Amino acid sequence: MQVIDDPRYVDLEKLISNMSTAVQKIAVLDTSVTSLNLGDEIIMDASRKVLRELFPNAFFVTLPTHEFFLWESYRVLKDCDYVFVGGSNLLKSKMMWHNQWKISPFDLLLRRDCILLGCGWWHYQNQADWYSRHLLRRILSQRYQHSVRDEYSRQQLRTAGVGNVLNTACVTMWQLTAEHCALIPKRRAPRAITTLTGYNPNPAADRAVIDTLLKHYEEVVLWVQQPEDFAYGVALSSGRLKLIAPNLEAFTSFLRDNDVDYVGSRLHGGIRALQMGKRSLILAVDNRAVEISRDTNLPIALREDIGAINHWINVPFETRIQLPLQAIAEWKQQFVDQEATLINPVTYSAVKRPTQQSVVPSSVNRTVVS
Numbered sequence: 149m150q151v152i153d154d155p156r157y158v159d160l161e162k163l164i165s166n167m168s169t170a171v172q173k174i175a176v177l178d179t180s181v182t183s184l185n186l187g188d189e190i191i192m193d194a195s196r197k198v199l200r201e202l203f204p205n206a207f208f209v210t211l212p213t214h215e216f217f218l219w220e221s222y223r224v225l226k227d228c229d230y231v232f233v234g235g236s237n238l239l240k241s242k243m244m245w246h247n248q249w250k251i252s253p254f255d256l257l258l259r260r261d262c263i264l265l266g267c268g269w270w271h272y273q274n275q276a277d278w279y280s281r282h283l284l285r286r287i288l289s290q291r292y293q294h295s296v297r298d299e300y301s302r303q304q305l306r307t308a309g310v311g312n313v314l315n316t317a318c319v320t321m322w323q324l325t326a327e328h329c330a331l332i333p334k335r336r337a338p339r340a341i342t343t344l345t346g347y348n349p350n351p352a353a354d355r356a357v358i359d360t361l362l363k364h365y366e367e368v369v370l371w372v373q374q375p376e377d378f379a380y381g382v383a384l385s386s387g388r389l390k391l392i393a394p395n396l397e398a399f400t401s402f403l404r405d406n407d408v409d410y411v412g413s414r415l416h417g418g419i420r421a422l423q424m425g426k427r428s429l430i431l432a433v434d435n436r437a438v439e440i441s442r443d444t445n446l447p448i449a450l451r452e453d454i455g456a457i458n459h460w461i462n463v464p465f466e467t468r469i470q471l472p473l474q475a476i477a478e479w480k481q482q483f484v485d486q487e488a489t490l491i492n493p494v495t496y497s498a499v500k501r502p503t504q505q506s507v508v509p510s511s512v513n514r515t516v517v518s
Contacts, residue, residue: 172206174199175228177262179236179248181212186373187416189396191235194320195265199232202483213238216250222258230483231262235319237436239301240270243280251283259287264294266319269301272435276308285309295319295479298439314475317444320419322476324469333427334464336409340365341402341421343412344384346376348433353452354413355384357431360454361411362388364461371399373414400424411461413451415440427467429460445470
């Protein structure tokens with residue numbers, strides 16, 4: 149054995165013997181698995197970035213929210229240190245029926261301590277029924293604060309008996325700081341990209357929006373966030389719109405490479421455009437955009453309000469998102485305080501060294517990548 153007095157090295161024998169206890173295992177309940185909505189990919193992209201920032205050395209495992217668990221899922225879940233639920237409108241007043249989050253009464257026995265990250269309530273509803281209250285109190289963590297996307301969702305959870313909840317806005321918005329928003333253009337771009345909501349159609353209003361965009365922009369491009377949006381858009385546009393591929397990579401690349409405004413009814417399509425520094429107006433079709441805008445000043449207009457849409461297009465507009473920074477910081481800090489000392493795969497500097505000098509076998513390659 150050769151003694152090396154270098155903070156970059158640790159006792160490898162001790163490290164290997166303690167490997168099973170050194171690495172945190174984190175389950176991420178992924179809303180994009182088995183989902184036909186690309187907005188869920190936008191949510192999970194943001195969720196993963198936040199969790200990787202909080203737990204840079206953890207081992208992550210992905211499990212679905214849109215499918216019921218089988219035995220292997222329960223086995224994996226049981227061994228995880230944290231279980232995070234990644235955004236989307238998974239919460240509702242009747243969790244037994246038509247729920248996106250596939251939870252059965254069996255889960256009352258086998259699931260527990262889930263932590264919400266930017267989740268929301270599904271539409272405006274009455275208070276949660278008895279089963280939903282019991283289910284939510286059982287499976288949601290009582291130790292950690294939960295993150296929800298708007299005040300309405302927070303109040304609904306509180307009335308269901310879950311009081312440890314913070315209104316942090318949607319996790320997809322956390323990067324929309326004042327510095328970021330200051331770089332978003334104020335004046336109209338030459339081209340526009342739009343989205344439609346095929347599952348919630350309003351042909352008269354949507355056709356009027358398309359006509360308005362074609363009147364003011366040199367070119368209007370449609371991005372399809374769900375399969376049913378395609379047929380709906382083709383029927384409304386009569387060949388007047390151009391299309392880009394229906395995947396998140398194509399949408400992100402188009403936003404990055406083109407000078408465009410976003411005007412569309414897909415909430416997370418609009419937030420993605422804001423992330424990419426584009427002037428954006430989200431056309432509200434349900435409670436999500438309305439409630440988030442009420443809390444954060446997210447730029448929205450009702451889909452039917454053509455006057456407001458015309459005004460936004462033609463008048464300089466400053467994007468000024470008001471994030472609940474204190475709530476976001478409080479939600480993050482609870483895990484910073486709890487995070488265990490882990491392996492840093494590059495320098496090992498995150499591993500707590502023994503009080504004695506570290507010992508490394510002479511046969512071990514001591515090269516450390518910097």
